[in-house]
Structures are given as C-alpha cells and as structure tokens.
Amino acid sequence: MKWVVCLIAISWIIPTVIAVFPLLPFVEDYFVDSIWVSNNPFAATIKKHELVEINEWLLTAAKYSNDPTESLPTDSWSTLEKSFIRIIPEFEIKQKFGYYSTHSICLPTLLPDRNNDTAWAYAMLIIILNFLFFFFILVANIILYRTSTKKNKVISDKERKKRVRSLQRKVTVIVVTDFLCWMPVCVMGFLQIIAMF
Known part of the structure; x- marks a missing residue:
C-alpha cells in the first residue's frame, strides 16, 4: 500500500514541478520571450531578439553618463531592468511574457518553433x-x-x-x-x- 501512495504522490509532484519551473525567477532569461515596458514611447514591447542590442546601448549610455556599471550580461532581462532603474527610472517593466503567456493560458507551446520560441x-x-x-x-x-x-x-x-x-x-x-x-x-x-x- 505504501508504494501505491508513493506512486500517487510522485504522479502529482513531477507534473507540478514541470509546470511551475518556467515561472521561477532564476530561469526567466530562458523562458521570458518579451516584456511590456510602461511610459516607453519608442518600444512598449521588447522581444528577446532585441534584448542584447538594447542592453548594450543602455550599458554604453551608462558608461558615458559617469554611472559606474559592473560587468552585466547583455542577454539578461535583469540587466535591462537594472539599467532602466539607473538610467531611465520612468521606464518600468510591467509584464513579462513567457512560456505560458505567449501562446495561451492553459497550454504551453506544444508545437515548438525553434526560431520564435525561446523555450x-x-x-x-x-x-x-x-x-x-x-x-x-x-x-x-x-x-x-x-x-x-x-x-x-x-x-x-x-x-x-x-x-x-x-x-x-x-x-x-x-x-x-x-x-x-x-x-x-x-x-x-x-x-x-x-x-x-
């Protein structure tokens, strides 16, 4: 009887972990594929493929404005958020769109496209x-x-x-x-x- 209870517990634990994993903050660079920025007249939505270029631009702007910048990865959403706080504080990341929110609410991307889907x-x-x-x-x-x-x-x-x-x-x-x-x-x-x- 104990092994039946263990199997039932495992059958609930594994899917829960798989479902929650894309929502964890430390994996957002992999799963988040776009963000919505408030008060941004140029680009309200920033896509993953634009991230490196925007981060490089913001980090360069921070260097020329005598703002001490540490070495931050340019392919990270957290770098973008830190740069906004330091350089353009009125730009605020309001929403992150990722694995679940990009395509549908209930289903993840079951037919993945390597060119468009980050995950x-x-x-x-x-x-x-x-x-x-x-x-x-x-x-x-x-x-x-x-x-x-x-x-x-x-x-x-x-x-x-x-x-x-x-x-x-x-x-x-x-x-x-x-x-x-x-x-x-x-x-x-x-x-x-x-x-x-």
Missing part, C-alpha cells in the same frame, strides 16, 4: 515525457489485460467472468483514447522539431 527545448522535453508516459501506461494496461485474461480462463463463475470482461473493455478504451489523444500531439511535435533541422 522550444523545454516544450520538446514535455512532448517526449508525454510520449514515454503513454508507453508506460500502455505496457501497464497490457499487463493488466493479460493478467485478467489468464485468470478469466480459470474462473468458472459467470458473474466473475462478466466483471473481468468489463474490466478488459475499460482497459482497452483507456488505451485507445489515450493513444488517440496523445499520439497526434507527440507525432506533430516530433515532426515540427525534425523540420527545424
């Missing part, structure tokens, strides 16, 4: 995990199906045979619906990644 590798990891978990569920259900089939041959009671057949039908429906739901997503994700190379 395409993370999306691919989720697709691979879904693919592997599907095969784990498939194998577990096949074992359950075979076990119930072997026991069904031994059982003489008609009511028990009926229950076992009902269980077998349910297992078959679960496997088929799981396949129909996840295999197209996994295949499209894999084809999308293959097309990028």
